[in-house]
Amino acid sequence: MAENNNVPAVFAKSLKKVFVNKKNPALDSIALNGIDLTVPKGGLVALVGPDGAGKTTFMRLVCGLLTPTSGELEVFGMNTVTDSEAIQERIAYMPQRFGLYQDLSIKENMDLFANLQGVPEDERKEKYDQLFAMTGLAPFTDRLAGRLSGGMKQKLALACALIHDPDLLILDEPTAGVDPVSRQELWKILKTAVAQKGMSVLVSTAYLEEAAMCHDVYIINKGVILAKGTPEMLTEPYKDRVYFAQSEGRTARQMLDAASQASLVLDSTPSGDGVRVLLSKDADLKEAAKELGVPSLSPLPPRLEDAFMSLLIAADKPQKDFGENVEVRNTKGDDSKPVIVVENLVKKFGDFTAVDDTSFSVTRGEIFGLLGPNGAGKTTTFRILCGLIPATSGKVEVAGYDLRTARASARRTVGYVAQFFSLYSIFSVGFNLKFYGGAYGLFGDKLKTAMDAVVRRFGLTGLLGKKAGGLNDGYKKRLSMAAALMHDPGILFLDEPTSSIDPLARRVFWRSINKLADEGKAIIVTTHFMEEAEYCTRIAIQDRGHMLAIGSPKEVKEAAGLPETASMNEAFIKIVRAYGKKAGIADD
Known part of the structure; x- marks a missing residue:
């Protein structure tokens, strides 16, 4: 039939x-x-x-x-x-x-x-x-x-x-x-x-x-x-509720803080030198601008994400932070001197050049994004900076240590969160934190103080006896962050820290990352969520080992010939495709 x-x-x-x-x-x-x-x-x-x-x-x-x-x-x-x-x-x-x-x-x-x-x-x-x-x-x-x-x-x-x-x-x-x-x-x-x-x-x-x-x-x-x-x-109901607020001399992180405290702002994300805000229904524009500390707001077209976030927030009333409010401790010191220095970095695997003559630096309080297509060389650069593999040539310093001669010493100054869960799944949350604390020489009262701090920061209270492998992806990410911060490192490497978690949870993760930067930690992050690159102080885009662009999100968009209200996804694709066309490289 x-x-x-x-x-x-x-x-x-x-x-x-x-x-x-x-x-x-x-x-x-x-x-x-x-x-x-x-x-x-x-x-x-x-x-x-x-x-x-x-x-x-x-x-x-x-x-x-x-x-x-x-x-x-x-x-x-x-x-x-x-x-x-x-x-x-x-x-x-x-x-x-x-x-x-x-x-x-x-x-x-x-x-x-x-x-x-x-x-x-x-x-x-x-x-x-x-x-x-x-x-x-x-x-x-x-x-x-x-x-x-x-x-x-x-x-x-x-x-x-x-x-x-x-x-x-x-x-x-x-x-x-x-x-x-x-x-x-x-x-x-x-x-x-x-x-x-x-x-x-x-x-x-x-x-x-x-x-x-x-x-x-x-x-x-x-x-x-x-x-x-x-x-x-789905986006039609939000056409008069999405706006851009210029920074007015403040940093993007300061603008995000202002937006998160504004009663008329339902959701906010960084955009260039400002912030993209979704206002609550029937919000007064002048009052919203006043709350954000800006003279006026510029209308933007809504995205599907605006509908998604609005509906989820109404359904869940989500937390804005993982755990208890953690007091921000400003430990920047001299933030003008770079704590990470990369000059003319080259890494070869046989005849294959994974990283070709890359240079940049990172100071305390910065969030530096390493972006690129799969196979661009960013993971190799990341692993070199973490002291996991040696460079072929060039200068690489981390916290004042030359990675050619003092990789072990440099590793003690950094925290590392892997893209995939790499802690001990068969052991408890508490055991994992004790183990990583002990690996960095923390015992007795020092270990207890460190554990209490990261447990409160990442909302892990009540989970210390639970097997790490039994946590959902979001809590596994929290535990990974907590373990990496047990020894209070000055430098934090985050490899795809929000992969496999939803947009709602990603917002909370980035609030936590911003707080760490405000405390003076230098943070290097990789991500395939291009909107997350907007949270970075500066970003670098690599492809096939070559540095294509470096600068603030606004500067990178300008390099792509786009306004700061454009999406970073659009800027990324435009820059990478232009390089591929110029180099005569076919997409694979």
Whole structure:
């Protein structure tokens, strides 16, 4: 019987999912609580929400990997419980950690997934050619997956998911940890697949500018849909509530402090030499300007993030800081003398030059952002500064120590937070803090004082006996920050400190990072969230080992030929693409 063309790709009504605790029913967890959601045929639908909102649970239900507790859930008119095998033949699911085989080549990974999906041998060459052309992987088919950049790995994962021409593609944060240029390329591939093949796509993403490219967006929190509609529909109510406030001689951090204390400001983020503010409903403009200490406010077009933040704040009334208010201790001393000095840095791995003649310096109280596409050399630069690998040539000083001769001494002056959780998962929060404190020579009363300080700062009270591996991603990040600060270092290295956490939690993290800078700590940070670069005092953009731009966020936007109210994402892509065009380098 022919399928009814009016049947949606996904149809959920009053869908509920409860994870039952058999030992203690009082601890049952409601992951989804009566949601209605539709993905039309040929539609590109985004699901956005904070950590623990229920996004992944919904996707796993659609795939038949979980069973609904109650409600309706159909895929192409088929029940996900009784018709799961038929559904599996028509969908592709790309989870957050897609299982590529690192020791196999691009071509071998494709062969493996083609075998798993039963793609006939005589159809493979044509499919491979199409997918390699679409993803730009054609020149690299013999390269091992483990040697690909983050962006190329995601392109390969997407190609593997598309190998059997699914009617529905389900993507759980497909661009997590991927730079803006690669993200743009991945979304171009997605849009092409929708346009050419009539494919339906359900995607969850932490990047709200990506969600804004979809046909429909569902904002979910604690298992409940807060709002749904086109991006234009969702942002319409905020068209007269978003403004730019010029700094008026203050720093961006001072402007953010003023905005966070203003009763008429619902949300605020740095932008160039000022701050972008979302005002509360019916706020008086003159009163809002007065609270911010500026003569006037300039209107800005709303973004999907404004709707997201407004709805989440109304639903959760989130905390502005992790724990107790921590008194800011100004320990800057002489903040005119750099504590990090990099001159003509070069790092080679055999014939490959990862960093090519890079120079910059960082003083106390600065937040310095190292930005670049995957494979740009920023992680190598980061690891050299942390004393983890030696430079090939050039001068590198950290806290007055020459890293050529005193790497161990330099490491004692810094704190380091890795991109991925690197503490001891099987041990408790308290054990991890004691261990890291002891590693830096803290014992007895000194250890207790240090632990009390970081526990209060990062809101870890009551969690000392909990296993570190049992924490959610947000609390794992808090614990990592706390461990890095146990010995009160003057320099802090943060590698993607807010990866895998939602925009609401990222705001709180950056308030904490700003306070650390106000205390006089020199902070070097890497991030793929370009809006976070606005929090930095200065940023440097690298690509393929070369320094492309360095300066304040406003100066970098000017270098890209953009106004300070433009997004940093736009400036980054423009600078990187201009370099690639000038150097005659094809995107990969």
